[in-house]
Amino acid sequence: MTAALMAETGLNEAILTALVHRFYDKVRADPVLGPIFAARITDWEPHLARMVEFWGSVALMTGCYHGSPVARHADLPVTWAHFERWLVLFRATADQVCPPAGAAHVITRAERIARSLYFAIEDAARDPDVVPDLNRSHGMSQIDLSKDDT
Ligand code: HEM
DSSP states (O other): OHHHHHHHHOOOHHHHHHHHHHHHHHHHHOTTHHHHHHHHOSOHHHHHHHHHHHHHHHHHOOOOOOOOHHHHHTTOOOOHHHHHHHHHHHHHHHHHHSOHHHHHHHHHHHHHHHHHHHHHHHHHHHOTTOOOOHHHHHOOOTTOTTOOOO
């Protein structure tokens, strides 16, 4: 599966590593998003390594990432406008770093996951004691990295 996705998208670990590093360089320099990340992340190396694993799992089905993205975002002070900004920076980086098919592949997935995370944050704001199960509450499978629905 991973080999087929690599052939189809032109993506590989080196490209995903460059994507993650360049993207978070932009995020950290961004006047709106930078301070939100700076308030939560002091040691960037483990975060960047985790994000390379995340994108390997999302884009190439490597299965390397094991984490809880929903819980990590549930209490962030963000609106949909922050996610739009995140996506603007992500699309620009993907277009710079990835071959065209690979850029389209990661951008589609980022857009879907951004929507799910946003719904999760909204749900958590309504009921702070519950971190929602996205698959159940929205019928979405984006956070289930074992599925590839394209
Ligand atoms: C407004 C937009 C976003 C903000 C401000 C944001 C912020 C953050 C922060 C601060 C962390 C570190 C949390 C911690 O370790 O305490 C984090 C982790 C993470 N973010 Fe985001 N994020 C955003 C959007 C996204 C999107 C769209 C994706 C996926 C496409 C994503 C994927 C992840 C993942 C996988 C982690 C690591 C979770 C873990 O620890 O396993 N984020 N994010």
